[in-house]
Amino acid sequence: MIENLPELFDTVLSTAAPTNDQDVEVASYMAGAAAAIAVGLAALGSGYAERGIGAAAVGAIAEDRDMFVPGIVMTVLPETLVIFAIVVIFLVS
Template identity: 55%
Template sequence: MVEVEAAGLIAIGAGIAVGLTGLGAGIGEQSIGAAAIGAMAEDPKFFGKGLLMTVIPESIVIFGLVVALILLFVF
């Protein structure tokens, strides 16, 4: 019984790690994305830099995912 509870808690923890970081990345990306599209409207050459800046907060989710994977598969 204890085993099962622990597994459940780990799964919940993993879910929280991915879910919250996903929200965080989304909030971060929304304003960068809007600004990047604005810059691109001025000068399409900003596409490369804009895309780059926009995906930067995505690393947060990846960290969350790494934490989740470690929780699920290492512990």
């Protein structure tokens, strides 16, 4: 399988339309892998952002109870990044 990687990359990276069933299958698998990587990276970025926002929100809520709703809203905002990534995958495929 490893010795076939250059051929697989040439198949996927070429701008020509797939010519046989194997090329179509490889392109399908590579598109699925790209989608999985995109959603995974979006989730990692969202988690990284929520880490700092959550800590700041808890600190703000500890000092002022009126900051609860804005803290929750700010904590939830990065999660929409993952939702948008999943929606884009469904729109593209």
